[in-house]
Amino acid sequence: MKSLKGIRILLVDDEPHILQFLELGLMNEDYEVKSAPDGMSAVNLAYEFQPHVVILDIMMPGMDGFEVCRLLKKNGNNVAVIMLTAKDDVEDRVKGLTLGADDYVVKPFSFEELLARIQARLRNQFPSLFSEVAMGPFRLDDRRKEIIYRERVLELSPTEYELLKFLVINHGIVLSKTKILDKVWGYDFGGEENIVEVYIRSLREKLNDKEHTLIRTLRGAGYRVDLP
Structure with missing residues (x-):
């Protein structure tokens, strides 16, 4: 699937080098990208930005990814949440999916894998875009x-x-x-x-x-x- 301009992706991670890497890669694919270094900033930015997809780290200080996911999915918002976890932990996956996460990727991951999962979520949840x-x-x-x-x-x-x-x-x-x-x-x-x-x-x-x-x-x- 060719990436389309106008598709908005929000990146949430407390590691600056990961944000920079993903932001550059996704912008190169013509996505509109914004990033947040913590959970509270992400929730506020999501309200303004209205992303189609959120790439969300679990382990963050303060508000963790689980709470961010819960708030993003509150009121039935049709946003696709892909969670990033440093641990291949079944409990993390189950908890994330229970809170409404649509997919997860275990760190370290390849950019190509993440891109494929983003595209899969877009096709599933926003078919009217295509x-x-x-x-x-x-x-x-x-x-x-x-x-x-x-x-x-x-x-x-x-x-x-x-x-x-x-x-x-x-x-x-x-x-x-x-x-x-x-x-x-x-x-x-x-x-x-x-x-x-x-x-x-x-x-x-x-x-x-x-x-x-x-x-x-x-x-x-x-x-x-x-x-x-």
Whole structure:
């Protein structure tokens, strides 16, 4: 996806060299970027700046990233929060996600990985910013609810459309059945996890993915779409 001018990103970290590195990289991608060195400044700046995405460090003096996330997500604000953590700690991840964080990245991380996660969040939460998104052999048109694969419009049910869109947008990332159910079927879905397998099988048939090279199964982990 080509980055677009007008997309606003707020960086929050108490380490100046990280802020400078990320600010330069994201501005080079044509994003509009502002930064804050602490939690209170971030909350005040977010109110004025109205960012689409917030890159938020967890471990900060004073107001930590968890409290900032809670305040940013208060009142149902549609801002995408990607949390940065220096610890690959499950408890940190769970706490952040519970407070409304949309994704997390463990330090140290590559800029390319962060950029991919930013773009995934934008496609998921702000599809109206893009009339059509091209990704490898796919073209996604969220306004028409159509997915074109190798110049062929796929005949998809509404659920198949949402599932394939979620897989393609997050290409290269392993998605568990639980995460797929939450994002595609909703948190209140009371059915069995096996429904995911049924829909994956149907998508593979429509994509002629007999060898499972497009939608890969990673045993015990979930599914991953690999794009050329």
